[in-house]
Amino acid sequence: MMRHNLEQRGYRIETVPDGETALEFLETVRPDAAVLDWMLPGLSGVDLSRRIRNNVELRDLPLILLTARSDEHDTIRALDAGADDYLVKPCSIDTLDARLRALLRRHQSSYDVLSFADITLDPETHRVERAGRLLSLGPTEYKILDLLIRNPRKVFSREDLLLRIWGKNIHVEIRTIDVHIRRLRRAINGKDEIDLVRTVRAAGYALDDAPQVSGD
Structure with missing residues (x-):
């Protein structure tokens, strides 16, 4: 019925x-x-x-x-x-x-298409661009960027990222996050472009357009 x-x-x-x-x-x-x-x-x-x-x-x-x-x-x-x-x-x-x-x-x-600085992310098509340039992201890097771009300048600890990306009942080494952050940086940061992924020592990572020294 x-x-x-x-x-x-x-x-x-x-x-x-x-x-x-x-x-x-x-x-x-x-x-x-x-x-x-x-x-x-x-x-x-x-x-x-x-x-x-x-x-x-x-x-x-x-x-x-x-x-x-x-x-x-x-x-x-x-x-x-x-x-x-x-x-x-x-x-x-x-x-x-x-x-x-x-x-x-x-x-x-x-x-809705999300944007931060010169990056755009379309959640429906999974198309990501920076300054009009199409970016190629792996599935995990895409999920991390999707989370960060929805929460600009908010710092997420490694534990936060593990929970939000992989869930509660999946065992993943904490340093795995650092590997995926490095891959994300390589994917979105071109030559002479500001590194938009900010490392906050002893705290985590954030999407931030303030000038910074690239982290690991």
Whole structure:
């Protein structure tokens, strides 16, 4: 019934029967948003939310969790697990539609072309340019630049970068960050151009256009 009603409002809907299948589906198809039931067979909606948020490719996926549970503690559990919104069943299709549209609007803003100094980054096409010159970045360097350009001049520690780029449950050596920062510098800084990646001793890294001596 929910699928039929949403399709009548212009959504293209795909359904899957359980949490494990849902995770495989999301990794393959990558929809605009996911609506999860708390009481899924096998992997629950809450556990699935956590798995999605710990997946580098899916962590920004908009999520709405549906459940018959109305206790405040359950709401907190759902949001802590990574759900963007939480609806108690039964809910009207008008309410679900409104929540979905609001969530998609917020998410769509993340596709605006980003810029800092003379660098531009298009999140939709993954095209990165500096002063009109197309740059070639590896996937990890792209993710680091995407984070830095959304937070100009903010200093991120190595621990922050590990958590945000790789997630909580993946073991990566802390110095791996330095390797990727060096690669990012080589990719974005041309001859006679200001080094836009600032090293803050004992603190971390930031995207900054202030003149500086290039770090490691």
